[in-house]
Amino acid sequence: MSFTSFLKSTALATALSVVMVAPALAEPVLKSDIRVDSEIVTVSDMFDDAGPYAEEALFRAPAPGTAGEVSLEAIRIAANKIGLTQFDAAGSLNVRVARDGVLIGEDMINQAIAAHLRQAGSLPAGTHVDAELSESLKSTYAAPGADPLEIEQFRYLPGNSNFSVRFKLAGQTQPLNLNGRLFFTVDAPHLTHSLSAGSVIEPADIEMRPISVQLADAAGVPELQDLIGKQVTRQMREGILVRTADVDDPVIVARNDIITLFLRSGPMTLTVKGQALNDAGRGDSVSVLNLTSNRIVRGIAVDDGTVQVETPATAVAALQ
Incomplete structure (x- = not known):
């Protein structure tokens, strides 16, 4: 075989192998x-x-x-x-x-409505909103992402619980139209166990539960931090809502108690024994019978069993 024939046969074999492998x-x-x-x-x-x-x-x-x-x-x-x-x-x-899709649930609806109301200044801090739909929510999906649904139109008048909303859903061509009623709630203090009159409230005595804004406004509901250290004014059972009227400052001067009545005037302090004529918390006014002069004076409860007279000019004579 000549060299030229060898090259031709080799080239043909290579071409065939390329055709077979390609x-x-x-x-x-x-x-x-x-x-x-x-x-x-x-x-x-x-x-x-x-x-x-x-x-x-x-x-x-x-x-x-x-x-x-x-x-x-x-x-x-x-x-x-x-x-x-x-x-x-x-x-x-x-x-x-x-x-893939994100199932639109009532929690997402509530969160979107709450964010919209908060941005509009219609949802005060500490207030929650729940949407009750007029019809059951059908299985609806949006494309995954940071914002699967967005409010396009929202109608609601404060004082009227009815609302309507139109959502744009990511990845969907048709909007989601819903309507129903809005319910506004706040977290309010409730007793975890019964307390007798005069008990001082501690953190473990209270748990926060949601109640309607209307009930909170009517009942006069205090903040949690304003309850701790307060004294209940009546016997209260477990689970009851604690109102502002149910508590008072702890009594540090009790009626008929023998107390120390004092007057400070510059470097001089004058003290006598007296009998409290009414209960008083810290900073409250209290009438006291001076046991030395048998006169009644008025003072301010400043500590356990201690009353300071209110008006030095008139009180000095009464203390003597």
Whole structure:
């Protein structure tokens, strides 16, 4: 064999091997079941080994939270449009395409309405809102993301509990229209166990539970920090709502108690024994019978069993 004949035969063999190997490297393989998280289905979503066509769009995905089937014929037509004419169908006649979605629940509805009202200045700090829908919420999905739903229109008049709202849902073409009633609540103090009259309230005695804003306004509900250290004025049972009228400052001077009555005037302090004629908390006014002069004076309860006279000019004579 001449050198020229050898080169020709070698070139032919190489060409044949390339022809035999090339088809095995070229064809993408069709998947039978796919899931996407965007509105467009690409070649890489639909095929394994998508090659240079990987990021090419084939068709639109179904609505968020739904699924559908695409026929092999529809896939061939879409693939041909982008130049993908050969692929391995892997025996599939249809491909199931599902799209991820976020289920819209009542909690999300409440959070969106609360944020809208708060931004509008209609929801004071510490106030909560719950939406009661006029109809049951149907299964509705939005595309995943930071803001799956957004209020487009909201109608509500303060003092009237009825509302209507229109939401724009991410990935959906149709809005979500809802209506119903709004209920506003605040957290209010309730007793964790029964207390007898005169008991001083400690943190463990109180738990916060929601009540309507209307009830809170009518009852006069104090803040938690304003209750600790207060004294209940009556016997109260477990679970009852604690109102401002139910508590008072702890009594540091009790009626008929023998107390110390004193007057400070510059460097001089004059003290005598007296008998309290009424109960008084710290800073409260109290009438005291001076046991030395048998006169009644008025003072301010400043400590346990201690009263300071209010008006030095008139009190000095009464103390003597």
